[in-house]
Amino acid sequence: QGQGxxxxxxxxxxxxxxxxxxxxxxxxxxxxxxxxxxxxxxxLKEANAxxxxxxxxxxxxxxxxxxxxxxxxxxxxxxxxxxxxxLILGDVASSNSLAxxxxxxxxxxxxxxxxxxxxxxxxxxxxxxxxxxxxxFQGFVMAKFARENLKLNTVAVxxxxxxxYSIGLADVFRRKFTEMxxxxxxxxxxxxxxxxxxxxxxxxxxSQPEGIYVPGYYSEVGIIARQAREVGLKVPLMGxxxxxxxxxxxxxGSAIEGSYFSNHYSPDNPDPRVQKFIxxxxxxxxxxxxxxxxxxxxxxxxxxxxxxxxxDLSGPSxxxxxxxxxxxxxxxxxxxxxxxxxxxxxxxxxxxxxxKTQYVTTINP
Ligand code: PHE
Numbered sequence: 001q002g003q004g005x006x007x008x009x010x011x012x013x014x015x016x017x018x019x020x021x022x023x024x025x026x027x028x029x030x031x032x033x034x035x036x037x038x039x040x041x042x043x044l045k046e047a048n049a050x051x052x053x054x055x056x057x058x059x060x061x062x063x064x065x066x067x068x069x070x071x072x073x074x075x076x077x078x079x080x081x082x083x084x085x086x087l088i089l090g091d092v093a094s095s096n097s098l099a100x101x102x103x104x105x106x107x108x109x110x111x112x113x114x115x116x117x118x119x120x121x122x123x124x125x126x127x128x129x130x131x132x133x134x135x136x137f138q139g140f141v142m143a144k145f146a147r148e149n150l151k152l153n154t155v156a157v158x159x160x161x162x163x164x165y166s167i168g169l170a171d172v173f174r175r176k177f178t179e180m181x182x183x184x185x186x187x188x189x190x191x192x193x194x195x196x197x198x199x200x201x202x203x204x205x206x207s208q209p210e211g212i213y214v215p216g217y218y219s220e221v222g223i224i225a226r227q228a229r230e231v232g233l234k235v236p237l238m239g240x241x242x243x244x245x246x247x248x249x250x251x252x253g254s255a256i257e258g259s260y261f262s263n264h265y266s267p268d269n270p271d272p273r274v275q276k277f278i279x280x281x282x283x284x285x286x287x288x289x290x291x292x293x294x295x296x297x298x299x300x301x302x303x304x305x306x307x308x309x310x311x312d313l314s315g316p317s318x319x320x321x322x323x324x325x326x327x328x329x330x331x332x333x334x335x336x337x338x339x340x341x342x343x344x345x346x347x348x349x350x351x352x353x354x355x356k357t358q359y360v361t362t363i364n365p
Pocket of ligand 1: 032092095115116
């Protein structure tokens with residue numbers, strides 16, 4: 001069942017360019033897909049209002065992957081074989097994007113993930129791009145922040161073993177934190193969807209760390225924060241972009257206060273371009289855009305820019321045009337794609353305070 005400007009099955013006429021999105025609209029990471037869809041929709045509305053691309057209107061077909069990699073792969077196949085989209089946007093969670101990238105690369109259909117940060121996603125081939133930084137950088141950012149800003153000597157790590165993203169980010173963080181002279185006192189793991197983390201947290205408490213790195217998704221992190229306090233852990237929690245959701249504050253309550261995470265964008269950025277995006281997004285969706293919305297918006301604008309520059313709308317031409325993206329002014333930073341089809345950008349560190357995020361600092365590559 002498709003959703004969006006061109007409902008599933010609706011024929012697309014010769015004056016329309018059809019794009020596709022696969023997103024987690026339901027399931028454990030639902031806010032990721034919804035925010036991303038909103039950001040993309042806003043960008044396409046603006047592009048259509050400005051005349052579209054090559055004299056044609058843009059339309060998008062959106063499929064839900066229920067936050068599951070198998071569903072993501074199937075949805076990508078449907079977009080490729082049935083809807084014959086010129087390009088795919090998505091997904092957020094790296095495990096889903098990895099499953100989709102396999103299909104897109106095999107079919108020669110360009111794919112841009114707005115926000116998947118695991119490095120192996122774009123390794124799937126020359127049709128796979130991203131408009132965000134990768135986890136070797138993101139892990140370094142939090143290790144540096146933990147050592148230099150929080151002055152921590154010891155940390156424990158709690159990772160999600162069902163997520164390529166979480167495993168990758170935990171590995172980099174451990175390596176970097178150790179290289180910077182810190183010590184990792186314990187490494188524990190869980191599986192996405194678990195609800196009881198007390199055994200792992202108790203083991204972590206016994207190792208007496210000064211902080212805990214939890215590079216998971218908001219749905220689990222919120223509960224982990226509460227149970228950490230319950231078992232007597234009072235030290236700060238730290239995480240990555242996967243924390244970014246309004247739901248984190250709801251799930252974590254007071255337990256998540258005073259925690260830190262790395263992210264792609266801060267709504268506190270005074271840049272007029274960013275503030276205009278925030279105002280437009282608020283008017284359309286009644287909420288402050290999170291990083292997913294910002295990166296969704298950027299991914300669609302990079303796609304539109306590439307489609308306009310492309311010699312024609314064939315897979316190879318669109319691929320080449322995306323690959324040439326340079327100094328593109330996004331709301332979550334400037335996008336220049338490197339030879340590995342990744343964007344090289346700075347990261348921000350945010351603090352959870354009074355049920356929302358507070359900008360702390362920017363760390364450059
Ligand atoms: N980077 C995460 C991943 O690769 C997804 C994510 C991005 C989540 C931005 C929240 C914000 O799985």
